[in-house]
Amino acid sequence: MTSLAGSSILVVGASGGLGSVIAQILADEGALLTLHGRSEEKVRALNVPGTFVYSDLLDAGSDDELVAAALAAHGRLDGVINAAGVVAFGPAAETSDETMDILFGVNVLSPMRLLRAARPxxxxxxxxxRDPFFLTLSGVVSESPTANMAAYSASKSAxxxxxxxxxxxxxxxxxxxxxxxxxxxxxxxATRPVAGTAPKMPTGFDPAVVARRLVxxxxxxERDLPSGAFVPQPAA
Structure with a gap:
């Protein structure tokens, strides 16, 4: 796939800090977009052309609804980018069942169900x-599980x-x-954790650089993007 022009792509988590940048780049490349978010206001505020879908990824049947929306809008589906995710901080021994359920529901079960729904x-x-693809973002913690982020690391490793x-x-x-x-x-x-408080972290990558690398x-x-595939370019 050397061009995305005319490709039908579903972006899950399009209203997020990374998903929103990915959506804009895809639009600039000429892709036909189906953009998902929990909040209608936030998705429409992206000012990116596309079909908008709003749902909680923990809701049963959300995966089927997302695929159906893309097919209804564009007649086909050529790619899925799962940019949605949640994080939690704190010792493993103090992580509640509710927190674990949310972490694994959004970070693991939702993309698993989405791939199953999108496969046909x-x-x-x-x-x-048309070289279809399904892209996930497990992040560096799946390579290097992190203390006080054990449940989150486990979900991303899964x-x-x-x-x-x-x-x-x-x-x-x-x-x-x-x-x-x-x-x-x-x-x-990190400022919107399901539980706990984020530790002090060094300045992270610029979302625009990461999004461009993904696209x-x-x-x-490409078929795999390990941590080493991302050049350290911190955000300003």
């Missing part, structure tokens, strides 16, 4: 030689394992499953 449409895209395994399963079907593991990025996510990887046909 992505298979049709593969048959049409996502990375899922992406790696399904990449092998779906490769023969012509579907690329790509996992990206950038370092800490200044998306604002370039999609266009170049």
């Amino acid at each position: 449409a992505l298979l049709e895209s593969a048959a049409a030689k 996502l990375a394992a899922f992406a790696q395994a399904t990449s092998r399963e779906l490769r023969r079907e012509g579907i690329r499953v790509v996992d990206a593991r950038p370092g800490h990025t200044e998306t604002g996510l 370039d990887a999609i266009m170049a046909g």
Whole structure:
């Protein structure tokens, strides 16, 4: 895939600090977008052309609704970028069941269900030689689990394992499953934890740089983006 012009792409978490930048870059590349967020106000405020979908990823059937919206809007689905995620901080022994349920529900189960829902449409895209893809963002913690972020690290490690395994399963079907593991990025996510308080962190990557790297990887046909694939360019 050397061009995204005319490709139908679903961006989950498009109203977030990273998803919003990805959406803008994809729009500039000429992609046909379906943009998801929990808040209608935040998604529309992106000022990016596309079809808007609003849902809580913890709700049953949300995955099917997202795929159906993309198909209804553009007649096909050529790619999915899962930029949604939640974080929590604090000792593992003090992490509540509710926090663990939310972390694994959003960070693991939602993308698993979404890939399952999207597969038939992505298979049709593969048959049409459009090089379909499904991109996840497990982040650097899936490579280096972090103390006082144990439950979050576990959820992202599970996502990375899922992406790696399904990449092998779906490769023969012509579907690329790509996992990206950038370092800490200044998306604002750490300021909105499900639980706990973020420790003092060094300045993270610029979301614009990370987003550009992700889109370039999609266009170049890359199949894995480990932490080393991201050049340290901190946000201003």
